[in-house]
Amino acid sequence: MNTLTPHPNEQPSLARQAYRLLKQDIINGSHKPGDKLLMSHLKDHYDIGAGPMREALSQLVAERLVTAISQRGFRVAEMSLDEMKDIYDARAHLEALIVRLAIERGDEQWEADIIGKAHTLARVDEVDTPDDMLNIWDARHKAFHAAVAEGCGSSKLLEVRSSLLDQAERYRQVWLRHTVFSQSALEGKRQEHQQLVDALLARNAEQASALMYSHLMTPVPIITALLDAQA
Amino acid sequence: MNTLTPHPNEQPSLARQAYRLLKQDIINGSHKPGDKLLMSHLKDHYDIGAGPMREALSQLVAERLVTAISQRGFRVAEMSLDEMKDIYDARAHLEALIVRLAIERGDEQWEADIIGKAHTLARVDEVDTPDDMLNIWDARHKAFHAAVAEGCGSSKLLEVRSSLLDQAERYRQVWLRHTVFSQSALEGKRQEHQQLVDALLARNAEQASALMYSHLMTPVPIITALLDAQA
DNA sequence: AATTATAAAAATGTAGATATTTTTAGATTT
DNA sequence: AAATCTAAAAATATCTACATTTTTATAATT
Structure with a gap:
């Protein structure tokens, strides 16, 4: 998987860890296409605050695995x-x-x-x-x-x-x-x-x-x- | 410019506004290649908190216009x-x-x-x-x-x-x-x-x-x- | 059934706390 | 004296907790 490795020898930020985990979970189907990605659930599941979580989601939006609608949060990208x-x-x-x-x-x-x-x-x-x-x-x-x-x-x-x-x-x-x-x-x-x-x-x-x-x-x-x- | 338009008829989040402005500023050279993107400056300049600012930066990292090193912040991508x-x-x-x-x-x-x-x-x-x-x-x-x-x-x-x-x-x-x-x-x-x-x-x-x-x-x-x- | 008002939930943002890196100044060694 | 090392201070990056705004759900009313 392509995980945007920025630099060697560094411990990744929580945002990056969440990015990796969420990406994996979307690819292997733990989160289904079209599923709502509720911030409260994500925070619990990945044990992280909303800020870093949004960072991870933003990157996945750029990669087309997640979609965002302003003020209405994030969803797993649909499949067709x-x-x-x-x-x-x-x-x-x-x-x-x-x-x-x-x-x-x-x-x-x-x-x-x-x-x-x-x-x-x-x-x-x-x-x-x-x-x-x-x-x-x-x-x-x-x-x-x-x-x-x-x-x-x-x-x-x-x-x-x-x-x-x-x-x-x-x-x-x-x-x-x-x-x-x-x-x-x-x-x-x-x-x-x-x-x-x-x-x-x-x-x-x-x-x-x-x-x-x-x-x-x-x-x-x-x-x-x-x-x-x-x- | 390709600005990842997610949905029509919506007022963009501060993170998205900052993303657009910063992308423009990098492309037109207001921020030079290799420049440090100091969070305190960015916050002042784009009048926004660190959270949304990091969201904007993360997206630009995905687009290769910005580079990130963990715990050392962000820089404008080099040119060569x-x-x-x-x-x-x-x-x-x-x-x-x-x-x-x-x-x-x-x-x-x-x-x-x-x-x-x-x-x-x-x-x-x-x-x-x-x-x-x-x-x-x-x-x-x-x-x-x-x-x-x-x-x-x-x-x-x-x-x-x-x-x-x-x-x-x-x-x-x-x-x-x-x-x-x-x-x-x-x-x-x-x-x-x-x-x-x-x-x-x-x-x-x-x-x-x-x-x-x-x-x-x-x-x-x-x-x-x-x-x-x-x- | 449709509409509106209210309450709850959710998204988004700010401020401040914490951890890490960088700088500075002084001490030690060559 | 110059260079290197060390420890404290400052600057910076990152994260959490809470505040605000917006959307969604619920209940009351027409």
């Missing part, structure tokens, strides 16, 4: 199919662009990193609990994609990518459960990653970019179906 | 040539992508809007003061580019664009003075815009995208020279 499609399409196009730049600019260390992370991801096996499985695969999957994107060499593009990733995160959770617990889905992803790695190492920008776009768009119909089923 | 190049390159690539999508997705209203805004921009003349000239040309130039980008139809891409625009704004101010007060520079821009409009209306995605990229990158050497001269 339309927004999901917009986020996924925007992110897929952006990552396709980043991959093109990465192929142009990435060095040998970049290649090595990708190969390493792809390898680690491909052998997520023999895990104790299903929950472990989900968390480990998710972490390694993210690490793989981060390694690919790093090659573009642009802090700003990586920041923008990170911001869209955060906004996608609540939708991604839905897809993740579907994918990680299906052997065939996992195998499909494994193949897509392999194809992508091959195109990257061959420095085939057009192919890699197209593969990245479609790889990132595959969750859209799945999430659509799952969210439709819920409603 | 490296950052400028990164922002401009990232934004140019992003706008090139947005143009490609806009050509694919834009409707007739989009075309009409572009033609209208381009026309208005081309005839910025007979203005009273030089300052008016600068402000009017800047506003119309922004409106033209906004109209082009709108066609992509993606709120998220437009948000990301807006965020990069805000981050570019302090550098842009430097370039703006150079360009608006030079007849030859203005004429050059006029031609670039005309070429871009022609490519857009012809729905030539590759050409329009390339034109947009180079159009947005032309300020880089100019800003580089001007900032080097200052230092």
Whole structure:
């Protein structure tokens, strides 16, 4: 998760701690989309005054995970199919662009990193609990994609990518459960990653970019179906 | 300027008012890059308590215009040539992508809007003061580019664009003075815009995208020279 | 059922308390 | 004497508690 790390070696303020916790709680669904975030509850739950709590909320408003209406407080940002499609399409196009730049600019260390992370991801096996499985695969999957994107060499593009990733995160959770617990889905992803790695190492920008776009768009119909089923 | 408008018909909180004013003051250089933002000064200057002031600062940290170090307060974000190049390159690539999508997705209203805004921009003349000239040309130039980008139809891409625009704004101010007060520079821009409009209306995605990229990158050497001269 | 007045709840803000960092001046060492 | 260290003082950042304003809920009235 992208948590705006301002400086190393410092103990974070209460506002920042509350920001981290609340962000996590929104992403993992402890606070549901559209929920009222009542100041009195937040103060109790995060054991903090209203001032720092409002700081945390303000930052999450800037990140689009919370909405504010003046004099009426804060709510968890709504989720919708339309927004999901917009986020996924925007992110897929952006990552396709980043991959093109990465192929142009990435060095040998970049290649090595990708190969390493792809390898680690491909052998997520023999895990104790299903929950472990989900968390480990998710972490390694993210690490793989981060390694690919790093090659573009642009802090700003990586920041923008990170911001869209955060906004996608609540939708991604839905897809993740579907994918990680299906052997065939996992195998499909494994193949897509392999194809992508091959195109990257061959420095085939057009192919890699197209593969990245479609790889990132595959969750859209799945999430659509799952969210439709819920409603 | 992108000011995170949360809801219509509401009187903004003091925190939001301070956010707007401080953002403006940072962009127009009233607060210089690297300046300490002393809470006691901010409180006096914006006539507000520390709580709401910190809210405003937190949002600007999220937008990368302010930096925070725990227990040591806030500073105006630094400026550097490296950052400028990164922002401009990232934004140019992003706008090139947005143009490609806009050509694919834009409707007739989009075309009409572009033609209208381009026309208005081309005839910025007979203005009273030089300052008016600068402000009017800047506003119309922004409106033209906004109209082009709108066609992509993606709120998220437009948000990301807006965020990069805000981050570019302090550098842009430097370039703006150079360009608006030079007849030859203005004429050059006029031609670039005309070429871009022609490519857009012809729905030539590759050409329009390339034109947009180079159009947005032309300020880089100019800003580089001007900032080097200052230092 | 709709309207208004009142009470309760909630959001937002200020002032002052607390904790941390920075400065200053003096003491100690090289 | 210059540099380094130390301890107190001042400045600053951060937080809490309470005050004020606004919104929402309740109850009484038309």
